Amino acid sequence: MSRIVVGPFNRVEGDLELKLDAEDDRVVAARVTTPLYRGFEQILIGRPIADALVIAPRICGICSVSQSLAAASASAAFSGTTPAPNGALTTALAHAAENLADHLSHFYLFFMPDFARADYAGRPWAGEIGARFTAMKGTAAAEFLPVRTRLLEIMGLVAGKWPHSLAFRAGGTTRALDLGGKARARAILADVRAALERTLFAAPLEAIAEIASAEDLDRIAARGDGDFAEFLRLADDLDLHRLGPGPGMVMSYGAYPGTAGSGPLFAAGLFDTTTGTRAPLVPGHIVEDPAHSWLAGEAGPPARAETQPDIDRADAYSWARAPRYDGHAVEVGAVARQLVDGHPAIRALVARDGATSVASRVVARLVEIARVLPAMETWIGRITPGDPFCTVATEPSDGSGVGLIEAARGGLGHWMTVRGGRITRYQIVAPTTWNFSPRDGGGNPGPLERALEGTTLAGRGARAAAIQHVVRSFDPCMVCTAH
């Protein structure tokens, strides 16, 4: 058996180290190290509640709106505040803009460039894919960046700026939109829709959102145009459907609350890919275990945890804790959201593949883009200028609150306890904390650690392209993972 160390691991929003045990050119065990600790949970202690709106988003400049919303949502739960209806819509609009920018950045800037690597020089598609997706030089990135910039102009309208806006509050958002603002928001989305329908999907968004079976995906792959179809053909050629299988259980906290009646746009819950069954979400089943973390303490619910570094802890190899749901390592992200919500093509694809995979993670992200952008268009239509965008929260001096939201990469939770108007406990469990968790006290690996087991290295050791694909298929955000 040989031990392979992989790192620095880039295009993962932060840094990552893998330690792989290999036998016969195949990974038999993987350990995932999150190598950065800044101590945000320690910094939040002792502060006024509202300071979490300044501090928490700065955990992550990639999903800063998500971090803001988890903090605002914890504060809303604590104070019993219901957001103004307009504010719920503008919040969702900004959050969706961030999430779509993240999904698209992942696809064009982080994930696809690996298919332009020299590993694939012998493939018939190498020339075409190389011209389109080579990191920083390909035509796709050049076309995508101005679209991303245009999409993020939603932030200028709704949230002042991005990243790190202070517009998101328990009661809504701080900037009202008037009729002109609504028209500008619509114009931004029209530009983004046109670009996506031209280059990513080569089809109306609705035609992608409404696919109903794995065979529909096969038909898109066969038909030809667009980067989505290109990816589907790569996935078939390289059998990305069998690569990086997920742990079986996936979870979603429910996305875009207050936009579909009183509920979220995408449902909350658990889904077991081995049995095809859904179960309701019980937040009390969430436990964090620091057995292999450079952090002190024992396994327990986040609401009762405290964070203290212990860099000499025996058997520790990551700054991340191991979150578990009812004892299970669960996968989160777009594929989890679409499975829990019951999107028929994603459910069918995962059933056909036998588990979540490199392919279905990417497909789910792109299908989600096609589902979310049309929803954003309807939210703008429902904004009523003149009605409030932000209700005033009256905060008690003692209590607790939990904010569970869906970031682009999956479920993000903030657990806050307050005494005398000051934060006394603050715990954050981020999406990639779930996906890239280290082993728990029972020795059970996290989802990525399990997904890497069995991966073939093709004689390339640490440089194996398959490793790159598996890791990046989760769209990791390492700066969130430990914080």
Place this chain on the structure above:
Amino acid sequence: MSGETVKRFNVLWLQAGACGGCTMAFLDHGRRGVFAELDAFGIDLLWHPSLSEATGDEVVAILDGIAEGRIPLDALVVEGTVLTAPNGTGRFQMLAGTGASLLDWIRRLAARARHTVAVGSCAAFGGIPVASPDPGEGVGLQFEGIERGGALGAGHRGAGGLPVVAVAGCAPHPGWIVETLIALASGELGAGDLDPLGRPKFFADHLAHHGCSRNEFYEFKASAETASDRGCLMEHLGCKATQAVGDCNQRRWNGSGSCTDGGYACIACTSPEFERARGFLATPKIAGIPVGLPLDMPKAWFMALAALSKSATPKRVRLNALKDHVVVPPGRAKRWGAEGGEG
């Protein structure tokens, strides 16, 4: 730059104790996209952690090449706080696959770089991660808060003669980052173009207040009281724009925005030690008077003018200050003429 032969200028970008937000802002620059804009000025990203193809041992080879002087480096860009914990070892952030801390790598690489650029207030001064209790014992590249020192030391100068160039902000405006790189690549950025903290004067010689869309509310001290009110954010809601540097309101952010336009306080994110505040979203006061007054403004005059302007506040301004939309529109004059106003 058409017609000229562009001299190439290579940049190595590292993320220390960062959130990645500075890179996210950087990616937001340029009508044709930031890659095309950099290329037009001969700027090559030798390696960037979020964007480059090279990974693992390919990256280590680049870093070793620079550290050993085999690969010339025009600019080392660092994003994020440099963590020194525990006990100066830097083990709170190890560069994966190398067994060495970011602290060590930054020191080795900066010694070879022609210029070193701190992108964001974390790399410049420490930033949010050094807020109490400063768990990572973080420092900026050449400052610890307002004190000179930091990871590279007060005396550090690049081969190009400059101290660390500090593109402050959390996150900085995309233009501040890219325009600084363009100015360096074109050889136009001199020591005289930096303020005493190393911030390029082209943005740091302005106040965030300049150009604020709430200026009429400021003039009349018609103040917002709750989040989403249109009034001035200084008196009650924590705004420090009259004390913080940046041409924030002379540019637009994400197409049309800015912090104050977005309805929330400037928290002085371009300033060293901005993270020391407690209660960012409420204005600290003594006897009802804000503690922080506009820079360069004599306190007595400010008090006198504030009292006078409050007493002269038009009803329109007073009422609109407390709403999220205009409830009293500007009066309409009958006809343009000697008295002004529209017809």
